[in-house]
Amino acid sequence: MTKATAQAHDHHHHAGTSAPASSSPPLSTGRSFVPPFAGFLLIVAGLIVCSLPDECSGAQRESQLRLGKAVNVFLRYGYLSISMKVISYNDSERWLFKEPTNNVFKGLDLLKTELYEVKPGIFNGDFHMEFCDNRRQLFQAYFRDFQIERLDSSWRAYTEGWHPEVAAKKLGIQSKYLERDEYCYVLVRVSRYRDSARFAKPIPPNQTIEPEVARKAQSVVVGDTTSAIQFMNQYGTHYINAYVTGNSLYQVFVFNKRNYGHVKAKLKSTGTLQVSKVDLYEHFAPWFVEHMGKIRCASGNASVEAWASRKLRLSYYVFTYSSLLKLHGDGALLRILSELLQNEAILQLDLRSLGVVFKDPAKRAWYREILDNYLKLWEVNM
Secondary structure, eight states, X not given: OEEEEEEEOSSOEEOOOOEEOOSSOOOOOOOSOOOOOTTXXXXXXXXXXXXXXXXXXXXXXXXXOOTTOEEOTTTTTTOGGGTBOOSOOSOOSOOSBOSOBBOOBSXXXXXXXEOOOOOTTSOOEEEEEEEESSHHHHHHHHTTTEEETTOSOTTHHHHTTOOHHHHHHHHTSOTHHHHSTTEEXXXXXXXXXXXXXXXXXXXXXXXXXXXXXXXXHHTOOTTOHHHHHHHHHHHOSEEEEEEEEEEEEEEEEEEEHHHHHXXXXXXXXXXXTTSOHHHHHHHTSTTTSSEXXXXXXXXXXXXXXXXXXXXXXXXETTEEEEOGGGGTTOHHHHHHHHHHOOSOEEEEEEEEEGGGGOOSHHHHHHHHHHXXXXXXXXXXXX
């Protein structure tokens, strides 16, 4: 997978570097044994999702996208986009984050945090395109900025539950182009950042935790899997370490392998910003691509999508079509888009393991081993 990226400004884009990425997710480090039989997943699901009622009732449930809040990634593994506004779908309701969260840490306001720097007069965001050799890389590209610590392929936590029809609708393309392995894709996206927060450093092991969480952590016994799972069910598996919110427009171009190889080689050799508009438009025109996806808005904002469909239309020979590439180098359109893309979607999210809660190094290592095992089970069997 190759990503060409540029910082979006009012008048031009600064050139980015093309960086090759692995065509497959990183291999497991082999830290722990994963049972090879799929039937075990039923047991996993039962342990992770259906904890005992008296274990769940004590935790105060809420839903806040805030630094340090704890979440349980197993509750909706494969379907996290249901509870986090990260990609367009048929939902007109305005919301950002519905995933249940818990208060685990105390005194987080004393930790140093960093905010995204907003510079007046500039389109604060990012414009990039990613070359994806297959469907898996396309999903991976969309969720590249979503990280879940100790999960090798974080994007799967958002996409594994997608049927081709659902995935196609979210991505703005026809489902037949996801059902066969004969197509390649280019994801073009422009993102407008609105809000962000990040811990300057991960939460340290000596951070104060809520008294009830401390008591539950004490009950976790090294060698006792059930005690670790009960802790996850009650308080979560990860905490929010960083996030960026705002909104984005994206478009998927579907190619046959031959044309895809030609475009990829062309842009890799010349660079996205060095190629002429004529060449750029021609390589992403209806007669060269197999299928041109609709321009979608990450938040699903129909008004923004309608604006894009009208204002980003290109007329080339006898064809008239909408393309995000019209934004390339157009300061006037970027200024308008900067106002249209409000704080309606999550653009980046970094989740870190709650293992830091355990003060005893042996118990912390045990918790992480259990977490690793179950994360790998879900990756293998979902």
